[in-house]
Amino acid sequence: MTKVAIMGASGYAALELIKILLRNPEVEIVALTSRQTDAPHINEIHPCLEGRLDLPCEALTPAQISERADFAFCALPHVASMEVIPDLLADGCRVVDLSADYRLNDPAIYEKWYHHVHTDPTRLGSTVYGLPELWAEKIPPADLIANPGCYTSTSILGLAPLLANNLIEPTGIIIDAKSGVSGAGRNPKLATLYSECNESITAYGVGTHRHTPEIDEVLSTVSGKEVQVVFTPHLTPMNRGILATMYPRLTSEVNRDEILNVYRSFYAGKPFVRVIDRIPVTKDVAGTNYCDISVQFSGDQLIVFSALDNLIKGAAGVAVQNFNLMAGYSETTGLII
Ligand SMILES: NC(=O)C1=CN([C@@H]2O[C@H](COP(=O)(O)OP(=O)(O)OC[C@H]3O[C@@H](n4cnc5c(N)ncnc54)[C@H](OP(=O)(O)O)[C@@H]3O)[C@@H](O)[C@H]2O)C=CC1
Numbered sequence: 020m021t022k023v024a025i026m027g028a029s030g031y032a033a034l035e036l037i038k039i040l041l042r043n044p045e046v047e048i049v050a051l052t053s054r055q056t057d058a059p060h061i062n063e064i065h066p067c068l069e070g071r072l073d074l075p076c077e078a079l080t081p082a083q084i085s086e087r088a089d090f091a092f093c094a095l096p097h098v099a100s101m102e103v104i105p106d107l108l109a110d111g112c113r114v115v116d117l118s119a120d121y122r123l124n125d126p127a128i129y130e131k132w133y134h135h136v137h138t139d140p141t142r143l144g145s146t147v148y149g150l151p152e153l154w155a156e157k158i159p160p161a162d163l164i165a166n167p168g169c170y171t172s173t174s175i176l177g178l179a180p181l182l183a184n185n186l187i188e189p190t191g192i193i194i195d196a197k198s199g200v201s202g203a204g205r206n207p208k209l210a211t212l213y214s215e216c217n218e219s220i221t222a223y224g225v226g227t228h229r230h231t232p233e234i235d236e237v238l239s240t241v242s243g244k245e246v247q248v249v250f251t252p253h254l255t256p257m258n259r260g261i262l263a264t265m266y267p268r269l270t271s272e273v274n275r276d277e278i279l280n281v282y283r284s285f286y287a288g289k290p291f292v293r294v295i296d297r298i299p300v301t302k303d304v305a306g307t308n309y310c311d312i313s314v315q316f317s318g319d320q321l322i323v324f325s326a327l328d329n330l331i332k333g334a335a336g337v338a339v340q341n342f343n344l345m346a347g348y349s350e351t352t353g354l355i356i
Pocket residue numbers: 026027028029030031032033052053054055093094095096097099117118119167168169201202203204205206329330333334
């Protein structure tokens with residue numbers, strides 16, 4: 020049995036983690052954390068878990084977590100994650116961090132985009148970025164995995180095959196991305212009140228969204244050249260799902276079938292990326308760990324479409340993909356949903 024703990028158990032990503040991990044008979048969830056001091060039962064917080072998991076959500080210290088668990092999923096907001104992860108690792112607990120705290124390479128870039136000094140800077144640059152479609156071989160031996168952001172996974176999976184094959188210019192790539200409201204988490208905020216976001220759509224974080232440097236850094240590694248994207252996220256009135264519509268400039272003349280073949284060969288043997296002929300639809304990936312990708316032309320302009328479920332392939336699903344690789348399970352365990 021592999022014993023796992025989930026931190027931030029009252030959140031949306033944690034609920035998806037629990038549901039997926041309950042599908043693996045070799046995993047035992049041994050600890051759930053919350054800052055709530057009255058240790059509510061997980062069924063009180065997530066009633067859909069009634070009869071499926073019998074655990075309280077406790078305000079546990081990292082030492083208490085690592086006494087019980089071999090692995091911890093850290094489903095906390097950024098900054099809160101880096102406050103506990105060094106202690107978990109020091110106590111021998113392996114960690115998948117769903118927050119952004121260990122994704123970037125440079126503490127100065129973190130500080131610029133997150134407006135917070137990084138308190139564990141020596142781990143930046145050496146922490147494995149957990150996108151198994153790109154770096155599966157680095158994941159099994161890692162003690163800490165930085166799980167990617169939801170918009171970033173959508174965008175990176177859509178653009179990586181083109182950059183790896185030098186088919187597009189590395190700068191000026193326009194990413195127009197739309198997310199469901201669960202992307203903002205379960206903590207109440209004005210912008211995500213029903214009466215604010217229902218029947219309405221708006222861009223936000225224009226030029227300032229913190230996923231921009233993450234997309235640039237990862238795609239620069241893939242490309243070997245400095246990649247710069249123009250990334251604009253939108254909040255859309257749906258519960259879950261992300262669609263990224265992307266406009267790169269081709270470096271040479273190439274037709275749609277040739278491009279789709281590049282994608283098929285890049286993602287051959289990758290169980291959770293589906294290169295499809297039709298335009299991706301968020302409903303087709305909602306509740307699954309799939310990322311659907313396709314391309315179209317409008318005149319000479321190539322347009323790439325990528326869709327996934329922000330809570331699954333964009334968060335909990337890829338986190339379990341990473342955990343499966345770290346713990347020696349098949350990559351797809353619990354994830355064919
Ligand atoms: N939602 C999404 O689509 C995605 C989320 N992520 C990332 O995953 C992580 C979890 O996201 P999500 O589940 O949506 O977030 P939620 O806000 O739904 O849940 C996070 C939980 O963490 C706990 N928490 C909040 N603040 C603190 C704090 N300062 N210290 C300790 N615990 C805290 C809260 O539980 P309590 O109040 O009970 O302590 C809260 O329920 C975040 O880092 C997020 O950025 C990544 C990709 C996609």
